Amino acid sequence: MPSSATATRPGLADRLRDALPKLVLSPTVAIVAIFVYGFIAFTLYLSFTDSRILPTFGWVGWQNYENLFRIRAWDTAVNNLIVFGVLYIVVCCALGLLLAILLDQRIRAEGFIRTIYLYPMALSFIVTGVAWKWFLDPGIGLEAVVRGWGFESFTFGWIKDSDMAIYTIVIAAVWQTSGFVMAMFLAGLRGIDSEMMKAAQIDGASTFALYRRIVIPQLRPAFMSAFVVLAHMAIKSYDLVIALTGGGPGTATELPATFMYSYTFTRNQMGIGAASAVIMLMTIAAIIVPYLWSELREKK
Amino acid sequence: MTAISENTAAAAEPRRASAFNxxxxxxxxxxxxxxxxxxxxxxxxxxxxxxxxxxxxxxxxxxxxxxxxIAPWQSAWSSAQVGVEATGLRPYFVNSILMVVPAVALSTILGALNGYVLTKWPFRGASILFGLLLFGCFIPFQMVLIPMARMLGLMGLAGSVPGLIFVHLVYGIGFSTLYFRNYYAAFPTELVRAAQIDGAGFFTIFWRILLPSSGPIAVVCIIWQFTNIWNDFLFGASFSDFDSQPMTVALNNLVQSSTGVKEYNVHFAGAIMAALPTLLVYIVAGRFFVRGLMAGSVKG
Structure with missing residues (x-):
């Protein structure tokens, strides 16, 4: 333990030396106290005020929240988040698991293939958005190309179709993150006891049964991590929507993050924007806090 | 750590000769x-x-x-219309560099010091503090946009590159502390105590004993921060002016600009320019990138 026992002689130099570690930590403590928790408190407070273009401090109680839930665009954003979030998580996990299992079969050049599967994770969502925006554009992208190959009746105009555009966000987001999920599952697979697998194989279990009964159940921690990471990314999704569809056509691909930004900064409804941010925070907290809690406790 | 190790193949398949299968x-x-x-x-x-x-x-x-x-590349770099001005993406690329380098350096140094204090000079409440710090990594940044805009104004940093550096430093500390804390936790505390008995001070121990063996985690941390800050869009879009925009924001403006003909080839060239720095880092040091990714999600 630190030298608190020896510090019976309270010279200034000694006191300073004892305080040094805390002194070094103090800028961070101050930063976190002000810029994370102070700011959370500030935005929380604003969500109960009549703020419009600038923060004002007239208390209006729950009115912003009541209004928020009456706004059609918020309703759309929440519904979109549910559709996007569920598909994004499920497809990423399924694809990630499949790729991890495929890669775990003593593949030659495994490292190289892994590098290819994972590189989109290094890109900005804006870059991903631009690439997919034009690739999915019916005028010049996939549709035009396939028609050019002679399939005149081929249509793929999801990105311009208000009912389907949200799925293009899923496509691009899955492309970007599924490799990451693959890496998480692969790490999980490598941690599985191979003795158990050998035993099951000797007992004549088929490969399918082996994975279903023995391997996948042991990947639960990896599933948990993947779920938490993906869910929190889904709720925070902003850049990709802006680059890919700009929230359109109309409001077809608005998500809570884009809603918050436009209500706060372009529609001058800061109180409502703050209320929507609070709801986003609560949703993320509901996922992250139990996760962090269990992770930190286990480490002790 | 959950680095993906080679050759621990899970499937207990006996190696077969290279028969056709x-x-x-x-x-x-x-x-x-x-x-x-x-x-x-x-x-x-x-x-x-x-x-x-x-x-x-x-x-x-x-x-x-x-x-x-290569005309599209030349145009994207130096003459394309980005927003109102026909400057190409070059000035914004420079902005991103000017923003990323100090933000990464500062957040890494602070993270290393924090990790050192949290693991080798523990005090009451250290783990609660760490938990609070960690939660700050995951909050939706929509929650801090409004107060941060005001704060930057008060500090005289609104719409400037130093303002963006500050914002990225503030919200980068959580992850850099996480990396160094988990890394230093595995570092033998006896060495630190022995040096203390020999009369080495707080900074001497850090400088002479911990820092020399911190290479790998420093690389992980620098790559993570670099990728995140370079790819950021939300803060760049919220807190920059026309002349301080980072690359991602400029690229989005280039692509979304509705005046004139859509120059897809220029957009693609610009997207590659925005992707190139992080992609290069990924190709050169992918191993460390993956480690950082995993340490941020799977238990460290």
Missing amino acids: PARVVLYALLALFCIYYLLPLYVMVVNSLKPLSEITAGGMMALPGDWT
Whole structure:
């Protein structure tokens, strides 16, 4: 333990030396106290005020929240988040698991293939958005190309179709993150006891049964991590929507993050924007806090 | 740590001689197919950035350039219309560099010091503090946009590159502390105590004993911060002016600009420029990138 026992002689130099570690930590403590928790408190407070273009401090109680839930665009954003979030998580996990299992079969050049599967994770969502925006554009992208190959009746105009555009966000987001999920599952697979697998194989279990009964159940921690990471990314999704569809056509691909930004900064409804941010925070907290809690406790 | 180790193959298959095996063929075919899926958008970006616009609009997005040209690159770099001005992306690329380098350096140094204090000079409440710090990594940043905009104004940093550096430093500390804390936790505390008995002070111990063995985690941390800050869009869009915009924001403006003909080839060239720095880092030091990714999600 630190030298608190020896510090019976309270010279200034000694006191300073004892305080040094805390002194070094103090800028961070101050930063976190002000810029994370102070700011959370500030935005929380604003969500109960009549703020419009600038923060004002007239208390209006729950009115912003009541209004928020009456706004059609918020309703759309929440519904979109549910559709996007569920598909994004499920497809990423399924694809990630499949790729991890495929890669775990003593593949030659495994490292190289892994590098290819994972590189989109290094890109900005804006870059991903631009690439997919034009690739999915019916005028010049996939549709035009396939028609050019002679399939005149081929249509793929999801990105311009208000009912389907949200799925293009899923496509691009899955492309970007599924490799990451693959890496998480692969790490999980490598941690599985191979003795158990050998035993099951000797007992004549088929490969399918082996994975279903023995391997996948042991990947639960990896599933948990993947779920938490993906869910929190889904709720925070902003850049990709802006680059890919700009929230359109109309409001077809608005998500809570884009809603918050436009209500706060372009529609001058800061109180409502703050209320929507609070709801986003609560949703993320509901996922992250139990996760962090269990992770930190286990480490002790 | 959950680095993906090679050759721990889970499937306890005995090694067979290289006899023809249809299952293996299907396996490799599947893996190759997924390689194509992940590489396709990159192919589209590269190929179309090197052809004249007319070839793209004529439905040739998937084809190799008939007429190879670097004009789109020149235009994207130095003459394309970004927002109101025809400056190309160069000034914004410079902005991003000016923003990333100090933000990464400062957040890494602070993270290292914090990790050192939290693990080697523990005090009451250290783990609660760490938990609070960690939660700050995951909050939706929508929650801090409004107060941060005001705060930057009060500090005289609104709409400037130093303002962006400050914001990224503030919200980067959580992850950098996480990395160093988990790394130093495994570092033998006895060495620190022994040095203390020999009369080494707080900074001497850090400088002489911990820092020399911190290479790997420093690389992980620098790569993570670099990738995150370079790819950030939300803060860049919220807190920059026309002359301090980072690359991601400028790229989005270039692509969304509604005036004149849409120069897809220029957009693709610009997207590659925005992707290149992080992509290079990934290719050169992918191993560390993956480690950082995993340490941020799976238990460290």
